[in-house]
Amino acid sequence: MKNNINIFPDNRGAFIPYDLKDWDQMNISINDKKYTFRGLHYQTDPPQTKLVKVIQGKVLDIIYDLNTKKVKSYVLDKNNDLFIAPNYAHGFLTLEDNTIFTYLVKGTYNPSSEHSIVWDTIPEVKESVENIVKDNEIIISDKDKIGK
Numbered sequence: 001m002k003n004n005i006n007i008f009p010d011n012r013g014a015f016i017p018y019d020l021k022d023w024d025q026m027n028i029s030i031n032d033k034k035y036t037f038r039g040l041h042y043q044t045d046p047p048q049t050k051l052v053k054v055i056q057g058k059v060l061d062i063i064y065d066l067n068t069k070k071v072k073s074y075v076l077d078k079n080n081d082l083f084i085a086p087n088y089a090h091g092f093l094t095l096e097d098n099t100i101f102t103y104l105v106k107g108t109y110n111p112s113s114e115h116s117i118v119w120d121t122i123p124e125v126k127e128s129v130e131n132i133v134k135d136n137e138i139i140i141s142d143k144d145k146i147g148k
Contacts, residue, residue: 023051023104031057031099036139037129039091040064040117047086048107054078057099060132062125064089064117071124089117093129093138118147 008015020026029038040062042048052061058077064070066087074082075095084090092101119140120126129138 023106024108025105027103027105029101031094033139034094034097035133035136036094037119040089040119041091041114042089043107043110043114045110045113046107048105049086050084050090050103050105051081052084052103053081055100055102057094057096059092059094059099059101061092064122071122073128091119116144116147
């Protein structure tokens with residue numbers, strides 16, 4: 001669900017303060033190429049809550065409810081952020097070169113309980129991504145190609 005944040009624009013750009021006291025870590029993902037796909041990731045022990053934001057560029061952000069198996073997707077740019085509850089898998093597809101994406105995370109990273117759902121095994125996600133990418137190549141990690 002989209003989350004409102006305070007943005008203070010002026011003639012130089014904008015200042016966006018985040019209160020970090022409720023978050024365990026901040027991650028930054030630098031994506032050189034358009035059509036880079038990261039996800040769909042989630043963690044079970046402890047489950048993680050995320051607040052994601054595009055710093056530069058644009059993404060198709062995808063959340064997948066692990067309980068209901070429903071998909072929601074949003075096009076995010078630097079004017080939006082998105083809150084992701086712990087019972088959701090999350091991923092994104094960059095829609096521009098040089099996209100910088102950040103996320104605040106509540107729930108300490110635990111590699112032994114991280115999971116990945118292969119994006120094209122969920123029909124709605126596959127259709128959304130393929131409609132955007134068309135004949136272009138998707139850049140994806142080997143880990144995200146096979147899931148876990």
